Amino acid sequence: MTKKKSEQIILASASPRRKEMLQASGIPFYIVIADIEEKPLENEGGHAYVQRNAREKAIAICEKTLSQEFVLSADTIVVTNDDKILEKPQNPEHAKKMLQSLSGNTHLVLSGYSLFQNKKEIIARVIETSVTFRKLSDREIDAYIKTGEPFDKAGSYGIQGRAMGFIEKIEGSYTNVMGLPLSQVLLDLKNYAGIETYTQKEA
Numbered sequence: 001m002t003k004k005k006s007e008q009i010i011l012a013s014a015s016p017r018r019k020e021m022l023q024a025s026g027i028p029f030y031i032v033i034a035d036i037e038e039k040p041l042e043n044e045g046g047h048a049y050v051q052r053n054a055r056e057k058a059i060a061i062c063e064k065t066l067s068q069e070f071v072l073s074a075d076t077i078v079v080t081n082d083d084k085i086l087e088k089p090q091n092p093e094h095a096k097k098m099l100q101s102l103s104g105n106t107h108l109v110l111s112g113y114s115l116f117q118n119k120k121e122i123i124a125r126v127i128e129t130s131v132t133f134r135k136l137s138d139r140e141i142d143a144y145i146k147t148g149e150p151f152d153k154a155g156s157y158g159i160q161g162r163a164m165g166f167i168e169k170i171e172g173s174y175t176n177v178m179g180l181p182l183s184q185v186l187l188d189l190k191n192y193a194g195i196e197t198y199t200q201k202e203a
């Protein structure tokens with residue numbers, strides 16, 4: 001595989017978590033936000049759905065910028081143990097229903113990402129993390145919703161915030177739950193875009 005050199009990438013995401021994670025890795029990037037409609041098609045499974053969303057976010061930016069730069073986009077959803085796709089809650093009642101369905105159960109968090117250059121997809125992946133919640137009381141759920149944390153997050157919780165105490169077990173990538181499976185993304189950026197983190201550069 002030939003490495004194509006690039007100075008920086010475009011992160012096609014409004015997610016503060018994705019921004020923080022790339023910043024912490026020392027990846028040079030700037031943000032252009034993609035605004036697409038996120039809605040599952042009839043009978044579309046979770047894997048296909050996150051991958052399509054991620055792809056559509058990247059395409060929206062490639063079209064706007066006509067850029068030679070690499071565009072990285074991602075999408076994160078929760079899939080319950082009875083196969084329901086959970087995205088961001090629309091209101092507190094919706095958040096409560098989601099958290100009640102996650103309480104005492106194991107769900108999957110799927111993050112899909114896509115790397116584009118010259119309007120072409122170079123690599124796309126969906127990474128899965130299994131998360132088990134302990135049983136939550138309704139009072140605890142109500143108190144958590146009052147913090148406001150659920151509202152910009154798939155499944156109505158943030159593993160990195162006050163919901164960390166809800167988690168009994170996690171199998172797979174922690175950063176994947178936060179919106180970007182960082183170790184795999186960094187490998188792909190090195191291999192496909194020639195862009196390295198601080199530690200990769202110094203090794």
Ligand SMILES: Cc1cn([C@H]2C[C@H](O)[C@@H](COP(=O)(O)OP(=O)(O)OP(=O)(O)O)O2)c(=O)[nH]c1=O
Nearest residue numbers: 013014015075076153154157158159177178179
């Ligand atoms: C489950 C979970 C999700 N999330 C977040 C990650 C994502 O930002 C968000 C899911 O929404 P997304 O639609 O994937 O992303 P976004 O709307 O924040 O940003 P953009 O579409 O512009 O890329 O949920 C957490 O921060 N912590 C968690 O534990």
